[in-house]
Amino acid sequence: MTSPFHESVTTRLNHAIDPALHIWGWEITVYLFLGGLVAGLFILSALLELQRGKPSTSSGMRSVPILALVLLSLGMGTLFLDLDYKAHVFRFYMAFRPSSPMSWGAWILLLVYPAGLLLWLGNLPAALQLPVLARPIAAAQRWRRRLLWLSVVMGVGLGLYTGLLLGTLSARIQWNSAVLGPLFLTSGISTGAALLLLLPLHADERKTLIRWDMVAIATELLLLALLLIGYVTGSSAARMAGAVFLGGAWTASFWSLVVVLGLCVPLAMGLLEVRKHLPLIALTPVLVLIGGLSLRAILLASGQETGFRLLP
Amino acid sequence: MRNPRYVMLVDTRLCVGCKACVLACKSENNVPDGYCREWIVEDIWGEFPDLRAEIRSTRCNHCSNAPCVDACPTGASHFALGGVVLVDHDACTGCKACIASCPYDARYVHPDGYVDKCTFCLHRVARGELPACTTVCPTRTLHFGDANDPHSEVAALLRSREWKVDHPETGAEPNLYFLV
């Protein structure tokens, strides 16, 4: 601003656009959260199996592909709810737009289903191995190793996409950071791990996952720090965008829900568990899940409002 | 055939912010109640009595490097004739990625579900008329034409007058110019 005295009046008052942009609500929050979670589930379950060289026998791990698909469907359901022209949903699949993360996402989502099904088929409990499924099961088992690598790649793609979807929108200054992709991916992995830890697993699986989860949480903290550093060291636009977390309207909820409850406390509890061999309590994963959901909710709500209109 | 590049010029020296353009646009394009495709911004700088004013009629910038076209997953947002950015209502899912991507917040969701915005009245332009806002403007603030045609009025004005665009830092290469 050229002067401390600046009055600006606009006649525009479009619904959901003014006075502050608010086009995406809980539907997209849930979708982004579940998308990341599912990405985490795929990556972690695949890596675990690749590390051990054989399929898990725990009921929890065996159900992961189906659980992931159910959660993904829920997420796509909320995404669908958000569409304002639901009858045109099929148009997502009549085009592929390489410049549009939304388009990438739509197609990735579609690939996840067969992959998940095949993963599930490849490690079915004996009771479910019906004769009619014999051929697909055989195929799934034959291709299992490649499928596992595919699910890692797909999971990374899906996790990154949920962040890049927002991060590539340069008009929303707060979102417009390349950190958002890895941040959402890491958060997806950590929430995925948290969800897995709530399932009946073998003790060694649990132990590995707790360690991986801590690495993910630590990485997420680092990425959040990078995001904030990006804001405070950036242009006036970036500083304006970051200000909501650093004294602005979202400061309290961001630091308490996301940073402290969602990341720092679980990290500390995880360290205690590992070091002191304390028995696992369900609270840690629940906090991680809450933190992951809050991260999406807060970034989605606050980031929408950070447009160029706030700049002179 | 040379490709036209349609641009609009807003002479901020002349604009009185009367909103004739806003209302003409609404009735020409049947814009639903409570929404507008274009609007007026009045900026006042300074402290009484040392003041400076700028009034602008503004709308979609029909950017040459339009982030909305990039963000659209279905191709509904696309470049039409003369670089005008349009939304194909039949291809729009209402996902709103384009709305989030627009640095000018020029778009909105039409009550019917698709995303809507200024079309530079391409339906009028295609039959040799000027956009409704440009036609109605009593102060002749608005100029519309093909910037790629060196003999056009807009090209001449862009050569002879000082101008600016809104937020050039977005890199969107807007085609709405403000003469100052």
Added chain:
Amino acid sequence: MSWSRREFIQIGSVALGATSLALGGRRSLFGLDSPDVADPHTDGDRVVATLCELCFWKCGVLAHVQNGRVTKIVGNPAHPLSGGKLCPRGTGGIGLLYDPDRLKQPLIRRGDRGSQHYEAVSWEAALDHTAENLLKIKAKYGPEAVALFSHGFGGSFFKHLLNAYGSDNVGAPSYAQCRGGREVGFQLTFGAPVGSPEVLDLENCRAIALIGSHLGENMHNTQVQEFATALSRGAQLIVVDPRFSTAAGKAKHWLPIKPGTDIALLLAWIHVMLGENLYDHDYISKYAIGLEELKAHVADKTPEWAAVETGLSVGQIVDSIRLLAGARPAAMLHPGRHTAWYGDDAQRARAMAIVNALLGNYGRQGGFYLPTKLPVAKYPGIPAYATKPPPAPDRPKGVTYPFADESLAHGLRDASVPGTAAYDIKGWIVYGTNLMQALPEPKKTLAAIQHLDFLLAIDVLPAEITGFADVVLPEATYLERWDDVAVTPYKEPFVAIRQPVVPPMYGSKPGWWIARELSKRLGLEMYFPWTDAGQMVEARLSAAGFDVAQVKKTGVVVAKHKPICLEEGLEPTFATPSKKIELFSQQLADAGFDPMPKYTPPEEPPEGQFRLLTGRTPTHTFGRTTNNRFLSQVYNENEVWLNARIAKERGLANGEMVSLINQDGERAGPIRLKATQRIRPDCVFMVHGYGHESKGLHFARGRGGNDSKLMSRTKIDPLMGGTGMSVNFVRIEQVTP
């Protein structure tokens, strides 16, 4: 225009070619995609050329009709006053036509006046009842006891009816409450009023000064067009206004003058012009009288003196008049339009006229042109009015306003209080003017109404005044009726017509039909020989030799240009007693007034109060459009402007709701506060026409504040009886939610 039609048609053909290419080349998924160029299809299957009535400028418009519904209204390029361009209101006619709050059937009052208890009746019953009452008044008090209050083109039929009935008491608030002072000041000086459209050649002007005129907020179409043209050609602008108006934002010099001190500035300007020889010697010596008297009169009116009075700097005063005079004769001090401010308005207009005379711009290019008008006779073949009515009782007993040349609307109102004027007014016909807002001192209006034998309101919307009427007749809107032939004095001689675009909705009827039906019941049918106004228009046009079919098609016929200024060979003449421009007015001296304008310092606002100033927003015409939902999409409530520093000092926040209370305890609001740098600290400003209370105005009711309520005091112009209204002071109170 620099944009040539040909050039654009070329672009269009290129566009069409490219469109078809694009359509052919673009993927079309099984025909699912809409064509590249989506047409909203608002063009009409029928287009009717008519005249706008959203204000009183009467711009030519083209109304598009699709399946009997008006889809849009655009400017008529053939009409000189619009040139195909419209102000925001012009487009908004659809908001009036389709206003769900319109009066839909005739109403007869069944409760007390003001109780708004009405019964819907047939036209027959309403007209019979009306005629019966008018005949009763005529029998008891004489026809002159009925007054018509009217604003708008359609009022001419009711004036005709009233004249035939035997009264000439027709008052329009557009005179004593608006431009009357200006007209008198210019009439006294140049022998002609400024008129409407104002006879200003703004587009050729090289320097323009505005005093309290808000061009750009006041959207008289042609004038704003010319104003913008002048600016685009590099004309210099000087704006004298306590408020940083839209125009001030474009000015080279903004003079934020202390309200009420304009005459001091004007006298100082004259002083500088005479002292520095900035005036047009040849022009003045040829056309004007009284220069020596003027010189003596302003000898001590130095810029230094005026600076103290006006709160402006000497530099501002001197620089601005030098700039203005430097461009003469294509330089103009705009005479303004709404000038009923301080009670010395005709004298202020005189001072402004004198500045213009010194600029030598009257009858000159870039100044005041001498308008031309086509000869179109009034209703051909109609008998002369039977009676010559007595002069209007529009002023208190014993008071004369010698230079008033129209009836004073507020004076006719006041004459309704028995025994106060030459004779009593007993019946009102109120046509298209909401007297509760259009007149100041609404309490006087209310009191006057209580004395009436009969009040008839003819309107389109249930404005407040209709709530006090005995009979309310719903008129069709301008888009549903014929009106008179518009013969406008202008730069080009032309005639234009208003013709119906769609048939009247609900039970509404055109004004002509209403007037004629009343005439039948009053025994005055011979004055209304045509069954509808369309026939009357045809008769008038044919009698004047026009091709009626052609006029109907184009809505307007422009005749050959005739000279309108010296540069075109027309020698100006002045209809003053001396046949010259009267810098010194013997007429005024003879009537006991100052022959040259004198400055009287204004009253200071009491501590904690602010002078209330009012104005307009481009999107509305007073209170008459504030219920228009279409127009209200861009402006739906007025705000009260208060200097930001003062607001801060008083703990008032921008955007909060406040009440305004004036010196007499009258309240307005709640109204939103606009804390802004754009206004002086000693006054507040609001747009006129808000704060409606009528239950029938479902949209406008309760929006914003009603400035008319705060005008419980007026200062009457002794020359012509105008009601100075910027003499009220208000304080601001927070509204606790």
